[in-house]
């Protein structure tokens with residue numbers, strides 16, 4: 188780990204692969220790789236001690252052929268403009284693959300939010316959204332949570348925008364708290380989608396999810412709920428990790444207990460009664476059936492791909508596997524359920540929330556969850572069928588199938604609109 192590969196280069200290499208498979212002309216590459224607009228914002232924030240700090244934030248609006256830009260905003264100390272651009276491109280493919288009427292966008296602020304007070308975080312969030320207010324909108328660009336942002340941050344965004352525009356513009360942001368237009372099912376949704384994708388993959392490769400041994404890297408919103416749903420489905424979560432390290436138990440971890448310890452002490456490593464403690468990177472190389480990277484980009488590379496023992500990798504994070512890492516895994520027959528399929532549950536639930544907001548309606552938690560499960564299952568089936576029937580599996584992984592379907596839909600929309 189510790190790689191700072193440029194995620195935009197990774198995203199472009201993946202795009203290139205799918206355009207080759209589709210046999211599209213070279214001119215399409217740039218037409219799809221270059222974001223429509225990237226906004227960089229200087230954010231001046233008054234700190235609690237009276238000093239002023241300058242932060243930098245971005246919003247990349249990658250492609251709007253299918254509809255308004257849609258994607259989260261991350262707060263992370265290592266975030267760069269190119270990372271945000273790559274993530275916005277991945278959102279374009281994710282939304283396309285899911286059949287949602289959305290283009291792709293992503294935002295980011297270079298900050299470690301764990302080191303800000305609540306008041307500082309609120310002021311930073313409001314300054315960011317105020318600066319963005321002329322570029323977002325219910326039918327223009329719809330942000331949502333991502334790494335280290337949450338419903339509270341979305342509440343500040345929603346409130347700031349609604350103050351400026353003088354109204355209640357629920358649909359300008361998704362992943363909001365339940366009291367102000369959010370859905371109860373949104374917080375669990377990405378993890379639930381990851382678990383459903385893992386179950387579908389396991390039924391094809393392992394003969395079922397029951398008893399499958401799973402390691403999860405990252406124990407934030409996605410990692411925690413993926414672990415929880417997978418253990419409810421009968422899998423055994425033998426290891427989880429966060430930025431401070433990992434824990435292992437051959438009999439399987441009690442996920443809710445681990446979560447309580449993480450809430451109380453800040454890390455899973457303080458959980459007692461585990462067989463051993465691991466470095467975060469070791470969690471990736473355990474002898475398990477399924478590996479779920481659910482943290483950040485570029486953690487599976489050519490340096491560790493050879494040592495990965497899982498038969499299935501389900502990408503809870505965006506962009507966890509590099510191209511070189513993937514080539515090694517493909518040769519070794521490891522199935523990769525790609526991020527744009529595996530973690531689409533979040534944006535699918537965002538769409539349900541947005542539709543609900545726009546109708547001024549309501550939907551029950553179970554109905555929303557059932558819709559999500561059905562959608563992820565259908566997506567998995569169509570990607571799997573394409574992968575089995577049209578993809579050379581010695582050369583390409585399941586990602587190529589997902590990308591090819593997703594990129595083709597965007598190309599067709601661009602052609603219909605006269606852009607290509």
Ligand code: GLU
Nearest residue numbers: 258259331333533534537
């Ligand atoms: N941040 C999530 C993702 O990467 C969700 C985006 C959304 O709901 O708009 O897919």
